[in-house]
Each structure stands twice: as structure tokens, then as C-alpha cells.
Amino acid sequence: MKFYKFLILFFILIAFxxxxxxxxxQSISKDNTPLVIKIITPTxxxxxxxxxxxxxxxxxxxxxxxxxxxxxxVNNKDVTNKAKIRKDNLEYTPDKKFKRGxxxxxxxxxxxxxxxEIIEWYFTVGTPIYKTFKGNFIDSENINNICSKLYRSPxxxxxxxxxxxxxxxxxxxxxxDEFKNTFxxxxxxxxxxxxxxxxxxxxxxxxxxxxxxxxxxNYKGLSNLTNAKLYKNLFYKDELICSFNPTSNDxxxxxxxxxxxxxxxxxxxxxxxxxxxxxxxxxxxxxYNEALDNGWHISPISNKYTTNILxxxxxxxxxxxxxxxxxxxxSNNKNLDLEFNINSSNMxxxxxxxxxxxxxxxxxxxxYKNKINNIYxxxxxxxxxxxxxxxxxxxxSEFSLKxxxxxxxxYLIIKQDNNKTTISAPIWVExx
Numbered sequence: 043m044k045f046y047k048f049l050i051l052f053f054i055l056i057a058f059x060x061x062x063x064x065x066x067x068q069s070i071s072k073d074n075t076p077l078v079i080k081i082i083t084p085t086x087x088x089x090x091x092x093x094x095x096x097x098x099x100x101x102x103x104x105x106x107x108x109x110x111x112x113x114x115x116v117n118n119k120d121v122t123n124k125a126k127i128r129k130d131n132l133e134y135t136p137d138k139k140f141k142r143g144x145x146x147x148x149x150x151x152x153x154x155x156x157x158x159e160i161i162e163w164y165f166t167v168g169t170p171i172y173k174t175f176k177g178n179f180i181d182s183e184n185i186n187n188i189c190s191k192l193y194r195s196p197x198x199x200x201x202x203x204x205x206x207x208x209x210x211x212x213x214x215x216x217x218x219d220e221f222k223n224t225f226x227x228x229x230x231x232x233x234x235x236x237x238x239x240x241x242x243x244x245x246x247x248x249x250x251x252x253x254x255x256x257x258x259x260n261y262k263g264l265s266n267l268t269n270a271k272l273y274k275n276l277f278y279k280d281e282l283i284c285s286f287n288p289t290s291n292d293x294x295x296x297x298x299x300x301x302x303x304x305x306x307x308x309x310x311x312x313x314x315x316x317x318x319x320x321x322x323x324x325x326x327x328x329x330y331n332e333a334l335d336n337g338w339h340i341s342p343i344s345n346k347y348t349t350n351i352l353x354x355x356x357x358x359x360x361x362x363x364x365x366x367x368x369x370x371x372x373s374n375n376k377n378l379d380l381e382f383n384i385n386s387s388n389m390x391x392x393x394x395x396x397x398x399x400x401x402x403x404x405x406x407x408x409x410y411k412n413k414i415n416n417i418y419x420x421x422x423x424x425x426x427x428x429x430x431x432x433x434x435x436x437x438x439s440e441f442s443l444k445x446x447x448x449x450x451x452x453y454l455i456i457k458q459d460n461n462k463t464t465i466s467a468p469i470w471v472e473x474x
Contacts, residue, residue: 103153177204273305285311341368341467
């Protein structure tokens with residue numbers, strides 16, 4: 043009798059433990075919580091001058107990361123055993139310098155519920171050679187006005203290399219497609235044209251634009267979020283490239299441009315003009331300066347004037363790379379060509395721990411119609427570091443700064459005859 047009781051108890055215990063395991067397996071199979079991998083450096087498509095960069099990435103899952111599952115491949119070679127792997131990030135520095143050219147990185151991670159995530163990207167080693175391409179950012183609401191200009195002065199649009207159309211979630215697709223077809227009739231053969239997504243933000247007082255939207259992403263509801271929640275939400279949507287699109291020069295927009303580490307990794311641009319009014323209407327320099335002083339790393343674009351971008355090649359990926367890395371300048375003079383670097387670093391760059399700053403500035407009015415009068419070197423708190431005066435269509439200046447500890451960025455304002463103005467992206471300086 044005791045034997046039968048023991049046997050019954052034995053089977054009850056087996057059934058109990060099997061049910062626990064079954065519940066665990068069911069919970070694992072049902073847990074589809076996204077596992078997130080974030081690239082820290084080098085970023086996607088980055089032109090990286092250093093030949094031995096440290097590759098960094100972070101990962102997160104609420105289920106916890108299975109550290110034994112992590113794999114790191116560089117140029118198709120498994121280098122996992124040479125990487126420093128921690129509970130939420132990894133680092134890898136190659137033993138030898140990379141050869142010049144494209145480097146491909148792949149990371150595979152599983153969490154403790156066996157959810158798997160793979161991310162793959164590339165960066166380029168070697169000093170890139172940038173060309174300047176001119177184009178426009180157009181709001182879909184202004185398509186009719188642009189079309190009428192096309193018909194009146196088609197030769198003006200032959201100067202453009204690209205166009206980005208800011209659509210809303212409600213923009214009519216048919217009208218957008220008709221505009222694209224019309225634009226292509228007048229554009230260059232290698233002209234680049236693509237869409238972006240414009241959303242209301244900041245309690246509908248202003249707007250943001252996303253340039254590399256994903257087809258399967260849901261962007262509805264973002265307009266209802268506070269700025270802090272909006273920045274964090276966008277941060278977790280996989281390497282987005284965004285711009286602020288203020289509706290005025292009012293400093294109270296976007297919570298007085300209050301800084302966010304989440305937002306700063308997503309927002310790399312700010313529209314500094316309105317999209318209506320006369321050619322002489324002012325730039326939004328107040329809000330631009332406020333954002334820079336608060337710590338944002340952003341460069342100027344315009345929905346009204348020409349936005350010049352520095353790219354290695356004229357294609358969509360090249361343009362997005364330039365926007366992500368803030369290689370832009372804005373001008374109401376299509377014929378103003380600008381070169382601006384500090385210590386050989388281009389607009390949009392960050393220079394770390396320099397002993398001095400060597401400025402190299404070149405501005406040329408290729409039409410020889412509007413003389414360059416002043417080049418202002420601007421910095422924190424709207425400080426004019428230097429005012430270089432000219433009376434020429436060709437302007438060049440080289441100088442050095444040895445005392446610069448008080449300033450964290452520098453950008454240019456160029457003034458010409460006939461109210462022509464050009465605003466550059468900053469170059470940032472970090473001192474530790």
C-alpha cells in the first residue's frame with residue numbers, strides 16, 4: 043500500500059514540474075518584446091578618418107541579455123572573442139589598422155527569452171572628398187506654388203541637385219506623385235527626389251520632420267507626446283534622422299529648446315526659415331542660437347532657400363549621410379559656394395582636445411553679382427568672435443585661435459550685397 047502511495051506521489055510531482063516547465067516555455071514563446079541594439083560609434087555610413095576606431099554598441103531587453111549568444115563580425119570575420127562584452131554593451135578595437143575603404147559590422151544578440159536581433163551597418167575609413175550639392179526642402183502644402191514657379195522659370199530648377207518633399211500623414215498621394223513627375227521633367231538627369239514625413243509636435247505649436255521613415259513603423263500618436271517622451275520614442279525607432287521645423291523664431295517653442303540626450307542623437311537639423319514671405323524675410327537665428335547654446339548638435343536647413351549639403355556622391359544614401367552628420371549650409375544666394383573647416387574638420391564635425399584652432403574659410407560668389415561684405419565667426423551666446431570685412435566676390439581667410447576654452451562651437455554668417463545671407467553649420471569643440 044505504501045508503495046502505491048509513493049508511486050502516486052511520484053507521478054504528481056512529475057506532473058507538477060512538467061506543468062511549470064510548460065508554463066515557462068509558453069511564456070518564452072509568447073514574449074515577443076523587441077530586443078533593441080543601438081549603434082554608438084562609428085555610426086551608419088559614417089566617414090571615419092581614424093584607421094583603428096573603437097566599435098561600440100549597446101543592447102537592451104526587458105527579459106535580460108543572453109551574453110553567451112552575442113556575436114560580433116567585422117568584414118565577415120568573427121571577432122567576438124576579442125571584444126569587451128558587458129551586460130548591456132560591447133566594445134571592439136582592431137589589433138591592426140583597417141585598410142582604407144568600406145568596413146562592414148554585424149552584431150547578433152539574443153535575450154533570455156530567445157528573441158533574436160541582428161544589426162548590420164558600414165562605415166568608411168579614410169579622409170573623404172566632399173562635393174557641394176544644392177537643393178530644396180519643400181512642404182507638400184506648397185506644391186502648387188512650386189509648380190507655378192516651375193512653369194514660369196524652369197531654368198532655375200536646373201541648378202538643383204536634389205529635392206526632399208515634407209509630407210504629412212494626410213498628404214494626398216496622387217498630388218504628390220504628379221508633382222514629382224512634373225519636377226523630373228525640368229530637373230537634371232541625376233536629380234535625387236524623395237519624401238520625408240512632417241508631424242505636429244510640441245502640443246501642435248511646431249513641427250518635426252523625419253527623413254528616413256520606415257514603412258512598417260507607426261508614427262501616429264507622436265504628436266500627442268510631450269517633448270521629452272517624443273525624443274525618447276524616436277530614439278528607440280532605429281537611427282532616425284530628424285529636424286526641428288519651428289513655425290516662428292519664438293524661443294518658447296520646443297520648451298525653449300530644452301536639451302535632451304535622446305533627442306540630440308536623433309535630431310541633427312533645424313529649419314531656420316519660414317516657407318512664406320519675401321526673399322528678404324529674416325532667418326530664425328534666435329532659436330538656432332538658443333538650441334546651440336543649450337547643447338543641441340544641429341545644422342541649418344531651409345524650406346525656403348537653398349540648402350547646400352556636403353556629400354561624397356549624389357544619391358539618397360549620400361544625402362541622408364550628410365544630413366545625419368550635419369554637413370549643411372543655407373543661403374538665399376544660390377551662387378554662394380562655401381568652404382569652412384577648423385583643423386581640417388568640415389562643417390558638422392566635432393574636434394576633441396585641440397591645442398589650437400586653425401580656421402580655413404573660403405566664400406565665392408560664382409555669379410560675380412553680389413559682393414561679399416562680412417564674414418562673422420559666431421559662437422556661444424551669440425558672440426561675434428571675429429568680423430572679417432571684404433569688398434569682393436572672392437573671400438578667403440586663414441587664422442588661428444589659441445584661447446578658446448570658453449566656447450563650444452563656431453559657425454559662420456556671411457553677408458553680401460542685396461541682402462544675401464549664408465548661414466553655416468557649426469563645428470564643435472570638446473575639451474576634457
